[in-house]
Amino acid sequence: MTRKRSKTIDLRKMRKAFALKPLAVGVAAIMASGCADDRQDAKIYTSVEDCKTDFPDAVEKCEAAYETALQESARTSPRFNSEHDCEYEFGPNQCQQVSNNGHSFFMPFMAGYMVSRLLTPGPIYSQPIYTSYSPYSSFRSRWVTADGQVFNGDIRNRKYKVSPSVYKPKPTVTRTVSRGGFGSSVRAKSSWGSSSRSGSWGG
């Protein structure tokens, strides 16, 4: 008899690393596990000095990559409502309080930054990297990106092959001229009835 349900589901992949619901992050799967041919070398540095040692002729680029990662971290790092939730995921004294537009939240310190294409023409690829010292976290002693992608191996591993975020020729964008052009109907339509679920726009 043929079964009417999915044969198997990989439960390991269905478990979510962020058990404590960070405010602004989704969790993706292991990034470096894909087998795309166009993956490129990337390296994680825990200080600008490490990078400069590797690239004595490109110290400015090391600094620029670090600055980019810091700015990215401020914008895209996992965010938690409480210090406890953040430390539960990232470990004691690994979190800082940040205020933004009147909202206060906690985010982990950047543990390093991942760089590729440092010596090739074109944009440098740089992003903040985190790790966890918490015994409760699946990130413990592993590298993880701001959007929750966990790299294979433990933190002694600094070199990876990563897929570039842009896989095929995409339209170029030099800058974003405006944001917020979608989503206004939500505010307009969700102001009615408080007894009802007003959040979801699914049907």
Added chain:
Amino acid sequence: MLRIPVPPRGDWQQQATEFGFHFHTMYGEPYWDESAYYQFSLAQIENHIEDPTAQLHQMCLEAVDRIINDEQWLHRFCIPPEHWDLIYHSWQERDPSLYSRLDLVYDGKNPAKLLENNADTPTSLYESGFWQWLWLEQQVDKLVLPRHSDQFNSLQEKLIQRFVEIGQHYAIEQMHFTCCKDTEEDRGTVQYLQDCAQAAGLHTDFIYVEDIGLGDTGVFTDLRNNPVTDCFKLYPWEFMLRESFGSALYEANTHWLEPPWKALLSNKALLPLLWEMFPNHPNLLPAYFADSTTHYNTGKWIKKPIFSREGANISMVEDGQETRLSDGPYGEEGYIIQAYNPLPVFDNNHTLIGSWLVDDMPAGISVREDNAAITQDLSRYLPHIIA
């Protein structure tokens, strides 16, 4: 079709935390309810739900073809004329669709009747495709349910396969996923689809709808200023077409899931059109546009706005007398009426079947029940088995 009480798994809430199912309780009310389940026979599933679902979907596709070639229907469906090209092209190109959910009235005996087609932004996907699947596996392992128990639920398998096909169709290895801020349920649904896309080998990036940007070259951008070229959105077309970035949609040339032609199917104007095209079809309820019929002067009808979600702005019309059943912000685009066909009652619960399609393939059901006769948005989700 039976409703059978069953002991809940002792650790299900702990597992929900572990798996990231955070919206099992919403607004202080239980949403996931495993204190009972529904049991169907295989014949009920295959003959009464699966086959009609496939057929209804084909009828809907025929309807799209009708609407798209007739300006009168496009007006009837309240599609802004500046977006007719967008929708027309997405249909001409046969832009692939991912999924839909048909809401059916079904009592186990009589033919299932289509209440509406959630063709654009259906939710309750995670709890259907994964969470009730896990419930069945575990309850069978614990011998709480008989070993031969099955479930009409190949959603996850089919979604992954569909993402493989869509990846090949557009020759992509990456997709963006988007939904609104401040809704854990929508974020959970989108995360589930990201999981499915990743299982299909796609890299996924998430951005909130409100954060989407417009680049200087006319394409949409994410927060890293990368172009959004292929995007799943849990956000209705009827909103997107009318918001300020709507005017950029055509030039931006984004491949959206669901594609723009789905805007025609998530629209309640579909119901009177289907009734006109397929009168007296056993799986349809009589339906008319409220402004061009006098049918509501006799019998019981449900009056719904052409655009609405979550059961808002619904009235009952009985022999011409209108009684409002729910409030809401919708209705400015007009109303349809649909013959009232009450939901079946099991142990004082009013039960609604959601029948899923992945592309054009029936892929499972979700069972929701409510204390009120017309399903509202605080309904409970119950698992089901085939036995």
